[in-house]
Structure formats: C-alpha cells, structure tokens
Amino acid sequence: MLRLPRRLPRPPRRAASTGPGPGRRLLLSTPIFYANGPPHIGHLYSALLADALHRHRGLRGAGPGRLSTGTDEHGLKIQQAAAAAGTSPPELCQRVSGLFRQALTQAAVSFTDFIRTSEPHHQRAVRHFWGALQDGGALYKGCYEGWYCTPEECFLPESQLAERRDAQGRPCKVSLETGHQVHWTKEENYMFRLSAFRDPLRDWLRDNPHAIAPDPFYQRVLRWLEEDLPDLSISRERSRLQWGIPVPSDPTQTIYVWVDALVNYLSVVGYPETHGEWWPAAHHVVGKDILKFHAVYWPALLMAVGLAPPERIFVHSHWTVRGQKMSKSLGNVIDPAACIGQYTLDGFRYFLLRQGVPERDCDYYDEKVVKLVNSELADALGGLLNRSTALSINPSNTYPCFSESCFPKVLDYREAKGLGRASPEDYELVASVASLPLQVASYFEGFQIYKALECIALCVRQTNGFFQRHKPWKLDRRDPAEQLWLDTIIHVTLECLRVYGTLLQPVIPHAADRLLSRLAVEPEERGLSSLTFLPRYDGKPCPFEGRELGPDTGVLFHRLEKPRQRQHQVETKKL
Numbered sequence: 419m420l421r422l423p424r425r426l427p428r429p430p431r432r433a434a435s436t437g438p439g440p441g442r443r444l445l446l447s448t449p450i451f452y453a454n455g456p457p458h459i460g461h462l463y464s465a466l467l468a469d470a471l472h473r474h475r476g477l478r479g480a481g482p483g484r485l486s487t488g489t490d491e492h493g494l495k496i497q498q499a500a501a502a503a504g505t506s507p508p509e510l511c512q513r514v515s516g517l518f519r520q521a522l523t524q525a526a527v528s529f530t531d532f533i534r535t536s537e538p539h540h541q542r543a544v545r546h547f548w549g550a551l552q553d554g555g556a557l558y559k560g561c562y563e564g565w566y567c568t569p570e571e572c573f574l575p576e577s578q579l580a581e582r583r584d585a586q587g588r589p590c591k592v593s594l595e596t597g598h599q600v601h602w603t604k605e606e607n608y609m610f611r612l613s614a615f616r617d618p619l620r621d622w623l624r625d626n627p628h629a630i631a632p633d634p635f636y637q638r639v640l641r642w643l644e645e646d647l648p649d650l651s652i653s654r655e656r657s658r659l660q661w662g663i664p665v666p667s668d669p670t671q672t673i674y675v676w677v678d679a680l681v682n683y684l685s686v687v688g689y690p691e692t693h694g695e696w697w698p699a700a701h702h703v704v705g706k707d708i709l710k711f712h713a714v715y716w717p718a719l720l721m722a723v724g725l726a727p728p729e730r731i732f733v734h735s736h737w738t739v740r741g742q743k744m745s746k747s748l749g750n751v752i753d754p755a756a757c758i759g760q761y762t763l764d765g766f767r768y769f770l771l772r773q774g775v776p777e778r779d780c781d782y783y784d785e786k787v788v789k790l791v792n793s794e795l796a797d798a799l800g801g802l803l804n805r806s807t808a809l810s811i812n813p814s815n816t817y818p819c820f821s822e823s824c825f826p827k828v829l830d831y832r833e834a835k836g837l838g839r840a841s842p843e844d845y846e847l848v849a850s851v852a853s854l855p856l857q858v859a860s861y862f863e864g865f866q867i868y869k870a871l872e873c874i875a876l877c878v879r880q881t882n883g884f885f886q887r888h889k890p891w892k893l894d895r896r897d898p899a900e901q902l903w904l905d906t907i908i909h910v911t912l913e914c915l916r917v918y919g920t921l922l923q924p925v926i927p928h929a930a931d932r933l934l935s936r937l938a939v940e941p942e943e944r945g946l947s948s949l950t951f952l953p954r955y956d957g958k959p960c961p962f963e964g965r966e967l968g969p970d971t972g973v974l975f976h977r978l979e980k981p982r983q984r985q986h987q988v989e990t991k992k993l
Contacts, residue, residue, distance in 0.1 A: 420555040420611050420722075442480065445700040446472045448487040449708060450533060450682050453514040454499040457521040458744060459782065460705065460737050462754040463770050467734060467867065468703040469527045470771055473924035474862045477946040484696070486686045487522060488533035489515040492662040493675035494568050494654070500661075507661040511536055521754050526763055526927055531686045535678055543685035544678050545666050550690075550723035556611050562651040563604035567593050571675050572711075573651060574600055595707065608653040608671060615718035616647045622717060622727055630713055631865045632777050635706065635733040639713045650715060652677050680716045683728070698726040706735050732865040734776040740783050752782060761978060764926035765791040771925050772871045784981030792977050795929070798878045799918065800974035802885065803933055806911040807967060811890055817912055817938070817962040818905035820954035825906050827955055839903045843887065844910075847880045851914050852951050858921050859946070871925065874918055881914040909963070912937055913952045916962070920949055932971040938962070 448468045451461050465487060472485040491511040500510040515534055522529060533540060551557050564573040574593055579600060584590045591600050620643050623629055623636070630636040653671040656664065662672035681689070687696040698720075704712045709731075717727035736743075739750040757766045769787045772794070774780050809815065824839045854877055861870035885907065893904040919933035923944065934944055939962070954960045 420614055443482045443696050443699055444475065444480070444484075445683070445687055445696050446475075446483065446485045447683055447686075447700065447702050448485075448529075449702075449704050450488040450490040450535065450679055451518050452493075452495065453489040453491045453511045453518070454495045455746075456514065456517050457754060459752045459754055459757065459770065460744065461518070462521065462525055463734065463737060463774055464703055464705060465522050465527045465529075466525065466767055466770055467732070467774070467776075467865075469529075470867055470924040471701070471703070471732075471862060471865075472528060473927065474859075474946070477920075477923060477944070478859070479945055479947045484530045484687070485528060486531040486533060486683070487518075487527070487529045488531070488682060488686075489518055489535070490675070490679040490682075491515065491534055491536045492678050493571050494659050494661075495571065497659065497661040498568070508536065524755060524758060524763070525767065533682050533686050535682060540682060540685040541663050543689045544663050544673060544681045546690045547681050547684070547719075547723060548666055548673060548677070551610065551719070554722050554724070556719075556722040557608050557652070558611070559606065560609045560649075561604070562607050562609065563602070565591060565600040566603040567596075567598050567600045569598040570596060573603070575648075605655045605658070607651040607655070608665065608668075610650040610652045610719065610722070612650040612715065612718055613647050615721060616643055618721055619643055619714065619717060622721075628730065629727070630731045630733065632733065634777055635709060635713075639709065642710065642714060647714070676711055676715065677719065680711065680719065683716075684725075698729055700728040701730045701732060702728050703732045703734070706733055709733055732776070734774065735779045737774070738779055738781045741781055757787070760981070761787050761791060762975070764929040765795060765975065765978065768795060768871070768926050771867050772875075773868065775868055776865060788978045788981055791975065794875050794878070795926070796975040796977045798875070798882055799915075799933075802878065802882050802911065803915055803936065803974050805885065806908055806915065807936060807970070812908055812967075815967050817960075817965045817967065818908050819902075819963055820909040820952070820960065821902040821906045822954065822957070824903045825910070825955065827957070839888075839906070841887070843880075844884055847877075847884050847914075848910070848952060848955060850877050850880060851917055854917060855921065855946065855949050855951075862924075867925070870921075874921055877914065878918060881911060884914075885911050909954070909960075910952065912962075913960075917949065917951050920944055920946065929974055933974060935968045936971045938965050938968040 446468050448465045451457065468485060468487070472483055475483050489511065491507075496507050496511065500507040503510060511534070519532055535541075562573070565576070565579060566573050570593060578594050579591045580594050582590055582592045582597075584599065592598060593600060620640070623640060623643070627636070630639055652674040653665050654662070654674060656670050656672045659672045662675060663678055665671040665673055683700060683702065684693050684697065687693045689697075702712055712731050720727050738744065739752060742748060742750060744751045754766070761769065766787070769790055772790060773786070805811065812818065825844070826838045826840075828837065828845065854873060857873050858870040861867065861873070888903075888907050890904050890907045893900045895901050895904065915933065916937050916939055919930045919937065919939070923930040943961075952960075954963065
C-alpha cells in the first residue's frame with residue numbers, strides 16, 4: 419500500500435537551513451543536458467544563469483556551495499542517434515559529453531560537479547531510488563498505451579497534440595509545444611501512482627509560494643494541479659529500449675530515462691548515504707520545456723521515497739534566432755564556441771544574461787550582441803575606466819583623496835546649493851550607487867539577473883554623466899581649490915567603478931578582475947558582504963584613498979566589429 423506523506427519530511431540537522439544566513443550549504447544545478455547532439459546557446463544560457471547565481475552566492479560568503487551540471491546519456495533518442503551516426507551509444511555519449519564539458523569550461527562556468535548518468539555511482543543511486551519507490555508502494559505494473567514522443571521521451575495527452583502532415587504528405591500527430599511527431603505506443607510498464615500526489619503537491623506549493631520562480635511558472639504548475647494527474651509510466655520494454663538502466667529484479671524492463679535523469683540531483687550529493695548533508699537545500703535552474711518533469715514528477719517522486727522537494731526551481735524561457743525557433747533543419751543552431759570567439763568570453767556572457775528574460779522567449783541576432791557589448795561594456799564601462807585612470811587626468815596614478823568641503827554630506831540634496839561643488843545630480847548618483855548592492859542582491863535572489871544588470875548599466879551611465887558634467891580635464895591643478903575638486907571627482911568615479919567591478923564579477927569574471935586589479939583592489943577586498951561605497955562621504959576612512967593604482971591592464975573591452983554575414987552554426991559533421 420502506498421504511504422502518502424502527512425507532511426513533508428524535515429531536513430536532517432546537518433542539511434542546510436532554508437534561511438539566508440551564513441554557513442548554509444546549497445546545491446545549485448543546471449539540467450543535465452541530453453547527449454544526442456552538441457551544445458547550443460540554449461544549453462549555455464541555463465548554465466550561465468546557474469553559474470552567475472553560484473558566483474554571486476560565493477561572493478556573499480553565504481556558506482559551502484556546489485554547482486552541478488552534466489549529461490543525460492540514456493534513452494531511445496540516444497539509441498537512435500547512435501545508430502544513425504553508425505556508432506555505439508557509449509561512444510556517442512563519450513564524445514558529446516566531452517563537447518559539453520569543453521563548452522562549459524570555455525564559457526567559464528564554475529561547476530564543481532560534472533555528472534554523467536552512465537557512471538556506475540549514479541546507476542547505483544537510481545537502482546536504490548527505484549527500490550525505495552517499490553518499498554513505499556508507489557509502483558505497480560500495468561498496461562499503458564498512448565501517444566509517445568521520442569524526442570521528448572514522454573507520453574502526451576490528446577490535448578497537447580495537433581494534426582499535421584509528415585515529409586511524405588501523410589497525416590500525422592505532433593506535439594503542440596515542440597512540433598515533434600508522436601507515435602501510438604502500447605506496452606506493459608511499471609506505473610508510478612502520480613495521481614495520489616496531487617493534494618500533497620498542491621499543499622507543498624501553497625506552503626512555499628517562492629518554490630518556483632518567476633511567478634508565471636508557479637501559477638502554471640498550480641493550474642496543472644487543478645487538472646487530472648494520471649499515473650506515470652516509468653519503465654519501457656527492454657526489447658525496445660536497451661540503452662538504459664534495467665529495472666532491478668525485472669530484466670524485461672528499462673527504467674524511464676526521466677526518472678534516471680532526475681535522480682542525478684541526489685546522486686551528485688552522495689545518495690543514498692551522504693545526501694542528507696545537502697538535500698533538500700537545492701536550487702534547480704531549468705528551461706520551461708522541462709518544467710512539468712521538475713515541478714510535478716520530481717517532487718512527487720521525492721515525496722514517495724520520504725524526501726522533501728527541492729527548495730527552489732528557477733525557470734527560464736528559450737532563445738529564438740531572428741524570430742525563429744532554433745533547429746537543425748533550419749540550419750540556425752548557434753554554436754557558443756563561435757560566439758565566444760567573436761564576441762569574447764565576457765562579452766557573450768554579458769549579452770545572454772543581460773538580454774535573457776526568464777518569463778519570455780528572447781531573440782538572438784549578431785547585430786544585437788555587437789550593439790549591446792559596444793554600448794554598455796566597451797564605451798560606457800571601459801571608456802569610464804580609461805578616462806578616469808588616464809595619466810593626463812590622474813598623473814599621480816593613485817586613488818586620490820575625497821574632499822568633504824567639495825562634496826559635503828547633506829540630508830536633502832535639493833538644499834545643497836552653495837555648500838560645495840557637487841550638484842543635485844551628483845547627490846542622486848551617490849544615492850543610486852549606494853543602494854545598488856542591495857538592489858542587485860534582491861534581483862539575484864528573485865532570479866532576475868537581467869534586471870540587476872540593467873540597474874548597473876543605468877548607474878554606469880549616470881557616472882559617465884557625472885564625469886562629463888564636471889570636465890576634470892579642464893580644471894587647473896595649480897589652483898589648490900581646483901585640485902581638491904579634481905581629486906574628489908576622480909575619487910567618486912573610481913569608487914563607482916569599484917562597486918560596478920565587484921557586482922559584475924558573477925557575470926563578466928575576467929573583465930571584472932582586470933577592472934578591480936587596475937583599481938588595486940586586492941582579492942580579499944572583492945567580496946559582497948563587506949562592500950561599502952564612498953565611506954569618506956559619511957566621514958569614515960576609505961582604505962583605498964592614497965593607494966597607488968594597479969598596472970595598466972589595457973583596454974577593458976575592445977569595440978566589436980559589425981558581424982560578418984554568417985550564422986554561428988553548430989558543427990554537426992563530427993558527431
């Protein structure tokens with residue numbers, strides 16, 4: 419008999435608490451990527467979102483963290499792709515998994531764990547998980563028939579299908595969401611009693627309104643749970659699917675690839691022995707196309723074995739290319755390596771995280787990358803650093819002193835006229851930058867990294883306006899009063915740049931390192947927990963004041979050329 423949880427299990431004492439305090443453990447994860455083809459920018463976007471969250475958390479000193487990624491290597495798609503390529507499934511997976519590891523490393527994704535579902539320790543975890551499902555009464559054997567979509571590795575109800583014609587003009591049924599063709603399939607499988615978990619799932623979500631973000635996806639899952647939730651077929655006949663983990667004690671069946679894949683989030687933290695040190699303090703980053711697997715099936719499976727669902731599920735939308743869905747048939751699948759080669763590592767990371775909006779699909783085209791990177795990184799940020807550290811402006815090559823008489827602290831900047839040299843716009847700049855770290859932290863917490871970058875870009879523009887407004891190159895250094903104001907302008911500008919460089923580390927790690935090194939900010943001074951802005955304005959000492967600047971690191975961002983007339987397509991010939 420199935421034992422339903424009366425309430426969700428509490429995490430063990432060693433596991434991370436759900437509070438935001440220091441010292442808590444947290445697992446951040448990307449989906450594990452299906453090893454039937456090379457990586458494209460959609461895969462990279464998932465990984466960069468998780469990487470930025472992981473890096474931001476590390477800079478906050480929030481406690482031990484892990485970032486897991488990897489490849490999903492079982493299933494009918496892999497079996498068919500290997501046959502089509504004239505190779506074996508293990509050889510195909512070895513090759514494609516290497517491509518993903520290489521692409522993520524090239525993009526500076528700071529993963530701590532790279533898991534492959536073909537690895538023995540993962541397969542042992544899957545077999546143990548299956549046994550726990552069986553011991554809990556969550557499985558039964560039954561005959562199942564329906565429309566099966568091989569690319570999506572799942573059965574689809576009639577409501578999610580549409581009538582189309584295939585390449586030969588014959589009528590066929592396809593998935594409404596993806597357009598993939600489906601085939602009527604009938605076989606005897608093991609079934610998971612998913613229908614019994616509708617109420618526990620609803621209770622979990624109502625008790626945890628931030629479990630799925632952004633909110634439109636949370637609401638979508640709640641709507642799904644208002645509908646019928648049929649039991650789930652979680653095995654396939656082994657005669658049809660040999661490339662997978664056999665069902666323990668039944669060699670005629672293969673474990674459903676999605677059950678196999680989802681257990682990676684447990685096996686990576688030591689399931690079934692040591693997972694309690696981390697689980698359920700896990701944040702999954704997933705695409706909207708796999709939301710149901712992560713927000714309905716996975717929590718229900720976890721409940722069935724006596725484990726709590728993951729703490730949070732962050733969901734993002736897809737990338738199109740000039741308004742069209744990426745597909746091999748259209749020849750418009752974008753190769754991340756080619757983009758990084760043309761737009762630089764940091765430039766392309768910045769573009770994807772700045773332009774990607776989780777709630778809606780985003781469109782890629784080369785001209786957009788060039789325009790954004792040139793405007794916000796090369797001109798605004800890089801130009802500001804170059805101008806404010808130029809020897810013609812700052813011949814002492816130091817972090818100059820701040821003058822409180824030139825820039826006095828006031829309660830209401832609208833009444834500051836006549837008190838110093840600073841204008842009301844200058845006080846607005848100081849207020850904006852002072853509030854920026856908390857704003858950015860809030861947006862990262864809410865999975866709105868693009869909004870965090872928007873706020874930083876706005877402040878960078880304000881700082882350029884400040885520098886341009888006061889024209890320090892026109893001030894006469896021989897006049898002591900002018901020298902005080904000149905030093906104050908440069909001090910404020912460098913303080914702004916120090917904040918921007920610190921906040922941008924999760925997104926453009928290499929460029930941020932060069933910027934902070936130019937400002938002589940030591941590695942131990944780059945954390946977010948101790949980040950302060952313009953302490954001299956508040957009458958406190960500034961540790962950077964009077965410090966010699968670091969070596970000239972050259973142009974922060976070279977302007978990108980207009981794109982050549984070609985697409986950065988994924989190379990598929992070598993697969």
